[in-house]
Each structure stands twice: as C-alpha cells, then as structure tokens.
Amino acid sequence: MAKKAADKCSFCGRPKNEVDMLIAGMSGHICDHCVGQATNIVKEEAAKAPRAIPKIDLKRPAEIKTYLDEYVIGQDSAKRTLSVAVYNHYKRLLNPPKKGAEIELDKSNVILVGETGTGKTLLAKTIAKLLDVPFCIADATVLTEAGYVGEDVESVLSRLLQASDYDVEETERGIVFIDEIDKIARKSDNPSITRDVSGEGVQQALLKLLEGTEVNVPPQGGRKHPEQKLIKINTQNILFICGGAFSGIDQLIERRHKQSTIGFKTGTSAGMGEDILSHVSPADLKSYGLIPELVGRFPVLTYLSKLDKTALRRILTEPKNALIKQYIHLFELDGIKLKFDAGALDWAVDKAVEFKLGARGLRGILESLLTQAMFELPGSDVKEFVVDRKYCEEQENNPSNPGLKVA
Secondary structure (H helix, E strand, O other), X not given: OHHHHHXXXXXXXOEHHHOOOEEEOOOOEEEHHHHHHHHHHHXXXXXXXXXXXXXXXXXXXXXXXXXXXOOOOOOHHHHHHHHHHHHHHHHHHHOXXXXXXOOOOOOOOEEEEEOOOOOHHHHHHHHHHHHOOOEEEEXXXXXXXXXXXOEOOOHHHHXXXXXXXXXXXXXXXOEEEEEOHHHHOOOOOOOOOOOXXXXXXXXXXXXXXXXXXXXXXXXXXXXXXXXXXXEEEEOOOOEEEEEEOOOOHXXXXXXXXXXXOXXXXXXXXXXXXXXXXXXXXXXXXXXXXXXXXXXXXXXXXXXXXXXXXXXXHHHHHOOOOOHHHHHHHHHHOOOOEEEEOHHHHHHHHHHHHHHOOHHHHHHHHHHHHHHHHHHHOOXXXXXXXXEOHHHHHHHHOOOOOHHHOOO
16 A cells, blocks of 8 residues: 555656656656656746857957958958958957946948959858857848838848847847848939839938847848737847949049049049059948938948959969869769869959959859769769860850850
8 A cells, every 4th residue: 555655746646547657766756747847947947047148259350360361362451441340349349338437339330342253241251250150141132111012121130130049149249241232222312202112211221220229120030010029139239241342333433533534535543543442432332322321320431352363363272162172072072083274273264354253253164164074974983083274165165055155
C-alpha cells in the first residue's frame, strides 16, 4: 500500500494511472503535465531577464580602412570618409552621455555618390561584417508615400528587424543601406497638381526615420493596418548609409562651377580634372531633386571614382573575395583546376570598359565566358582548364553566346 501511495506526482498529486508519464526522482515523482508547465515558466522568466548585448569591437579609422582595402579596390577618399563616420557613430554609442551632460553627440548619416559598379553597396556590407552588427539593404525604388501602391518607408526597418532576429536592442544599433536613393528625386522643381508619391513624398516620409525618433514597425513588413501588431523602434542610434548613381549630376557640378562646355568642345572642364564627382556638394544634390530637409540629414557626403582599367584588373584578382578566386573554387568543387592567363584577364577588363558597367560588368562577362565550360566539363576527364585570350575571342564570336556582345 505504501508503494502505491508513493506512485503519484509530488507536485500536483495525480496518481500514475491518470497521467501519461511519471518521472521518478531521488525523493519523489513528477508527471508530464507538470514538466510542460515548468518548461513554460522557465521560458517566460528567461524572456523577462535582461540579456547582455555583445559589445562592439570598435576599430580605429585606420584599421577600418585597412580592412576595407582587403575587399574593395581603390576608392581611398570614400574609404577614409566612411571609416571616420562609422568610427564616430559607434564611439558615440559605446559612450552614452551621462545624466545632466551639456554635450550630446548627434549621429552623422552618410550618402555615397558614384556610378554603378563602383563599390557603394560592397563598402557598406564590408563595414557591417567587420563590426558584426545587424545590416540590411533596402531599395528606394519600391517605396511610396503611405496609402499608395508600394511599400511604406517603415519596411526598411522591418528588414533590419528581421536581420537581427527580431531583437529590438540589436536592431537599434544596426546599419541600413538604402540603395538607389537618386531614384526618389523630385521630378521637377515646379509644383504639380498631381502628387509625386514615389519621389518627394517618399523623401518627406524618410525624414522622421533619418532624424532619430520612435517608429512603429510592422514585423513582417508590408503595409500597416489597425489590427496589426507593431514593434516600436528608436532610430536615434541606427546609422543610415544611402547610395546612388545620380546619373547626370556631373553636368550640374559643371554648371555650378560655370565651366560647362561651349560649342563643339567636349571633355572635362578646365581646372576640374577628370574626376568631376570629387567636386560634388550638397547644393548639387538639391539641384538634382533631393529636398533640402533630406540633404541636411546627411552631414557626410562622399564620392566613388569611376573605375579605370588598372582598378578593374586588380578587382579581378586581388580582393579576398575576388571574382577569379570565386570561379577557381567553383571549378575545384568538380575536381577541375582552373587557370587564367594574363591575356584573358586583359580581355575581360577591356570588355568591362566597353560595357561601362563597372565591377558588376566583370561578373557578367566571366559568367558568359565560362558558361560553356561549366556545362561540358563536370563529369568529364578534364582535370585542368586554361582560359587564354584565344578562348575568350572564340566565345565572343560564338553566336550562341550573346552576353559578350555590346550591341
């Protein structure tokens, strides 16, 4: 009888025949119902407990630039400016103002101006990787003013929230890269009877995000609706980096310098050098179509130079994640040793200059160049494949390979 009395849960008192499982301990028993309840209690208490956020290993500006040099070729001016801006931003985060302090440091958002394929997105990605902070890329072209077809500006923060696994504290110290910011420029300086919902309307909606305020964000992105659960995020410590090609801004810079070309004269304006973008100023962004309030929220403005043949040649082989290294590894997975001779690399660079697509054009060229080899060689007896200039020219003249023809 004593044994029967003992065969019951020490917590809820249920006998063995009323539960699915009874787990024996040193001096008592526990049933499966009580185990489930105890698990829920532990989870709830763990969620309430303050969680230590990993400390950012902040590097000095020179160390940040050295790290960027391993992945991005050239663009020294942009690297220095971005390194200082990021260093100052996270130095401000790691040293919050004391109570009653008179001086409070403001954040400095960054805007990058440069042609497509010059490395704007790669710079932002590499810095986020170095600092190990949440990072997301948003496309400004899909954003519209609230109430119209498209995405609300708050969807930018939804992506950052998802990148930090819905950890609000982590989200509030992340980096947001907004690409194609030039595509939301005001269409005209003249007021119109129709609303510019994907241009000036988006710029105005972005102001509150960039400034630093509490924003209600839909966790899954998309449009907000009254019954949806929203998460409050403070954007005061989120660093915004915007990039855009700003096609045609060079003409605005020349006009500002009053050195625009006259008659049949072509080429660069006297005294400005070949890199006209190095003279870009906030006034040029305003003339391009960004509203003054938005331009004012980007204290740091820098440019990325157009890539010349030397830079493109280095991009192919020198960075840690260089394109040639990627394709060599891709062929290695099939047990094939891939080699490129100097003539093939020079051919690829010449073709990229012809396409005028910057570093992005190099990937497309190599992909088209190696498509036939990647189709035929896996599973064959070939163990080594050499890409030379002759092979490149054969592929260029191949009618079934249109990806290597300019027109």
